[in-house]
Amino acid sequence: MQLYNTLSAKEREKLIEDAGKDRLTISFYKYAHLGNPEVFRNHLFIAWNELDVLGRIYVAHEGINAQLSVPADNFKKFKQHLDSITFLKNVRLNIAIQQDNKSFLKLKVKVREKIVADGLNDTTFDVTNKGIHVGAEKFNELIEDPNVVLVDMRNHYESEIGHFKNAITPDVDTFRDSLDIIEQDLKNHKEDKKLVMYCTGGIRCEKASAYYKHKGFKNVYQLEGGIIEYTRQVNDKNLENKFLGKNFVFDHRRSERISDDVISNCHQCGKPCDNHVNCANEACHLLFIQCKACAEAMNDCCSLECQKVHNLPFEEQKRLRKGQKASNKIFKKGRSQVLKYKK
Structure with missing residues (x-):
């Protein structure tokens, strides 16, 4: 079998x-x-x-x-x-x-131990006790309410290329990093504010909505189906699109364009750009934002050092990689020191 x-x-x-x-x-x-x-x-x-x-x-x-x-x-x-x-x-x-x-x-x-890594070890936390789901139309109404706090539950490299207007975009590398930071920042508004969250497809903010209810937040909402379903409903129902830029996705496409706005910059030259790539040096493979001009000049690499390695014969590259672990900077998603205009 x-x-x-x-x-x-x-x-x-x-x-x-x-x-x-x-x-x-x-x-x-x-x-x-x-x-x-x-x-x-x-x-x-x-x-x-x-x-x-x-x-x-x-x-x-x-x-x-x-x-x-x-x-x-x-x-x-x-x-x-x-x-x-x-x-x-x-x-x-x-x-x-x-x-x-x-x-x-x-x-x-x-x-896996969990379908979304959250770093939580609280056995009293029930992930199925979730917040209120709202569609695109209701979501658009909610985020114009001055009594609402809108939070992007994604990582910095995702929100960097696209997010909803007026959203709080935590500067975090992982979902687990955002949970405690958001709770601390909003601890004085557990009862008097509506907490509205969104993510790519809904899975992260659903867990977050259950977590924040568990932590005492009284009015917790999440965007049903995330940015993907929001975009579909906006198009189908001819609603106003309040999302700016691209939606980062975790497959070979890397992103879907939601609006024509370009809200980020090339990490190498600083010009407006929202195209994520992986460094062509297989020993690096860093995810970063690179414009076409820099891609041509740098041979699709993130640095001169990686460019030199990438230009070596394939067998020589393999020899250099042998026994070497992937650099931790790959997990920093654009925070590497070699990038001049990183977020």
Whole structure:
């Protein structure tokens, strides 16, 4: 019984090209109490591998977090399989605004301690006791209310290229960093302010909404389906779009443009730019913002040092990388000292 990938990313990419069929990029999540995540993981892999599903799926005792792509002509079967699982019946699916057949190139279903790393060890905290979900229209009304505090629950490199106007955008590297910072900053407004949160697809602010209710906040709201579903509703219902710039996404596309506003800068020259790239030096692979001019001048690298390494013969690069661990700066997502105009 096959429970793992047998094809490389390059082999899968060629199969997708040869098939010539459209694929749908989809994300969804569901908090639930799962007794045996390992058995559930294996069940999903077997079923979805047969449907040619590709993506990154995390399963834990607290539920499932899935980002994937599925052939368009298999979508009906995929949805039927989801509906056959009791806690996933009619689960909301966030379908990407901008599609890319190569958004994912492998099927990875992994068992994790949690579907969203939060650093919390409070056994009295119930993640299913969530805040009030609101759609795009109600969200637009709420964020104009002077009695509302709007908080972006994403990391700095996400909000740097796009966020809602008037939102608080915590300068954090991880979701777990933001929880205590926000609680501390708003500790005097647990009863007199409405706390409204948003994130990419809803999973982080749903956990945050349950956490802040647990911490005593009385009026907690979250944007249903996150920025992805908000954009869909704005387009479908012809609502005012209050999001500025791009929505960062965690697949090969890296972002979806929501408005024409460019609110960030190239980390190398400072000119307006919101294009995230990874440093071409495989020993670095730092995520940063780079304009086309700098990409050409720097050979897609983040620094002169990386450019020199990238220009070496491939076998020499491999020799230099041998035995070396990835630099921690890759996890700083644009905070590296080699970047002159970083946030």
